[in-house]
Amino acid sequence: MSTLPILQINNVRLGYKQGRDFKTVVDDFSMQVPAGEIACLLGPSGCGKTTVLRAIAGFEPVYAGRIVLEDQVLSEPDRMVEPEHRRIGMMFQDYALFPHLTVEQNIGFGLRKAKPEQRRQRVDELLALVRLSDLRERYPHELSGGQQQRVALIRSLAPAPRLLLLDEAFSNLDTEIRQKLVVEVRSILKQSGISAILVTHNLEEAQAIADHIGTMKDGRLCAWQRRTQADIAA
Numbered sequence: 001m002s003t004l005p006i007l008q009i010n011n012v013r014l015g016y017k018q019g020r021d022f023k024t025v026v027d028d029f030s031m032q033v034p035a036g037e038i039a040c041l042l043g044p045s046g047c048g049k050t051t052v053l054r055a056i057a058g059f060e061p062v063y064a065g066r067i068v069l070e071d072q073v074l075s076e077p078d079r080m081v082e083p084e085h086r087r088i089g090m091m092f093q094d095y096a097l098f099p100h101l102t103v104e105q106n107i108g109f110g111l112r113k114a115k116p117e118q119r120r121q122r123v124d125e126l127l128a129l130v131r132l133s134d135l136r137e138r139y140p141h142e143l144s145g146g147q148q149q150r151v152a153l154i155r156s157l158a159p160a161p162r163l164l165l166l167d168e169a170f171s172n173l174d175t176e177i178r179q180k181l182v183v184e185v186r187s188i189l190k191q192s193g194i195s196a197i198l199v200t201h202n203l204e205e206a207q208a209i210a211d212h213i214g215t216m217k218d219g220r221l222c223a224w225q226r227r228t229q230a231d232i233a234a
C-alpha cells in the first residue's frame with residue numbers, strides 16, 4: 001500500500017467575509033491523505049467540515065496555508081486553481097442527478113469531450129461496476145434512492161478524478177441501504193484506486209469506509225486515527 005500523500009493541507013485558515021468583518025471558521029488546519037486511501041472528517045454541526053471540502057474543491061479561498069494535490073499547489077492566499085481545472089470529483093447530498101437525462105446520459109455528462117466510442121466504453125464499465133447495466137435507459141425518478149446514489153457515484157468517477165469528495169452523500173438513505181452502500185462504495189473506490197475524503201456526522205458510516213478518521217472541533221482537527229483493515233471489517 002502506498003503511503004505517499006496525494007493531498008496535503010498545510011496550516012490552512014478558512015472563513016467567510018461578512019460585510020467588513022471576517023469570520024474565521026477553520027484555523028491552522030493540516031491533514032494528509034495517502035494515495036488510494038479514504039479519509040473521513042467527523043465532527044459536530046458547524047465545526048467546519050463542509051468548509052474544508054469546499055476549499056479542497058476550489059469553492060472557497062484559503063486565507064493562510066496551502067492545499068497541494070499531487071505536486072500541484074491548488075490553493076494559497078494569492079493563488080487559486082479554478083474548480084473545473086482541479087480534476088476533483090464531488091458527490092454531495094444535494095448534488096442531484098439531472099432529472100431530464102437517462103442514467104447513461106447522466107454518467108456520460110462529464111465525458112462530453114471524449115470520443116463517442118470511448119464514452120460508451122467508460123459508461124459500460126462503470127455501470128457494470130455497480131451492477132446497474134440493465135437500468136441505463138431509465139430516468140432518475142425511476143430509480144430507488146440507493147440506485148440514484150450509485151449512479152451519482154459513478155457519474156463523479158467517470159472523468160477519472162484525482163480525488164473524490166463526498167459530503168454527507170449517504171445521509172438521505174435508510175440505515176440498512178446506507179450500510180450496504182457504504183461498504184460497496186469503499187470497495188469501488190479501492191478497485192478504482194481513487195482517494196477520497198468523506199464528511200459525515202455518522203460514526204458507524206465513518207468506521208465502515210475510512211482508512212483514516214479525523215475528528216474536528218471548532219474549526220480545528222483534534223484527532224487523527226489511522227485504521228487497519230481489521231478495524232474496518234469489524
Ligand SMILES: Nc1ncnc2c1ncn2[C@@H]1O[C@H](COP(=O)(O)OP(=O)(O)OP(=O)(O)O)[C@@H](O)[C@H]1O
Pocket residue numbers: 016025043044045046047048049050051052201
Ligand atoms: N457562506 C457562509 N457565510 C458565512 N458563514 C458560513 C457560510 N457557510 C458556512 N458558514 C459558517 O461556517 C461554520 C462552519 O460551517 P460548515 O458548513 O463548514 O460546518 P459543518 O461542520 O459542515 O456543519 P454541518 O455538519 O452542519 O454541515 C458555521 O458556523 C457556518 O454557520
